[in-house]
Amino acid sequence: MTTRYAALLRGINVGGAKKVPMAELRALMQDLGYDGVSTYLQSGNAVFGSAHGDEDSLAAELGRTLEKHFGFAVGVLVRDHAYLKAVRDACPFPAAELEAKQLHATYFSGPVGEERFAGVDRAAFLPEEFRLGDRVLYLYAPQGLGVSKLAPVLSRPALLKGTVATSRNWNTVTKLVDLTEG
Structure with a gap:
């Protein structure tokens, strides 16, 4: 199969x-x-x-x-x-209400726990937010990735050490679900 x-x-x-x-x-x-x-x-x-x-x-x-x-x-x-669909469906942010430029997914090569990001002062970056899922980080950046202050912090080599990480905007996340379907 x-x-x-x-x-x-x-x-x-x-x-x-x-x-x-x-x-x-x-x-x-x-x-x-x-x-x-x-x-x-x-x-x-x-x-x-x-x-x-x-x-x-x-x-x-x-x-x-x-x-x-x-x-x-x-x-x-x-x-x-199945994984790509699960990532889309588990999005902790209201994807249907947001512009694609406001929402991104960073896929990781393996599990990444909250402890890795414990040093990030989440309140300092509001209204930007991130949440972790199954080998994925969801990033909400209301003004877009290009001006995000949180995105560069989340992509520091020390935080990503030992893993391959690559990000996609929400249009690409959903398109890949469609393209891999049966």
Whole structure:
């Protein structure tokens, strides 16, 4: 049975660095035997089907392939449709009432507990807020990510140590649910 997945690539095609053309990404994924490969935007979102492997092994396989082909390491997370849907459905903020630019999800490669963020003075950043879920951080930034004062604090290397993390705006979160559906 084939499972539908989204591959989330971290830090590619930003500011001219780590260029990964989407046509090449699709071709590499097809060469790996993935089916129904498509990409969404230029920021490293690919959707595919696979009958073998699990999220971690597929992410490792794709990461190795990208590094061999492009000559640089790329953080890769792979998440199946059920997980992506659960993240969307568990959003602690009123997503339907917000603009997509106000709501973001940061996906993590593994579990991340509240203790990691214990040093963040949440009250100092209000009305911006964040909440943790299953391998995800939800960020509400009313003025958008570009002017958020909380987002840079949450992305400090010390807070992310030992994990791959990559963020998507709410439009992308919901689109990936749709694209990975049956």
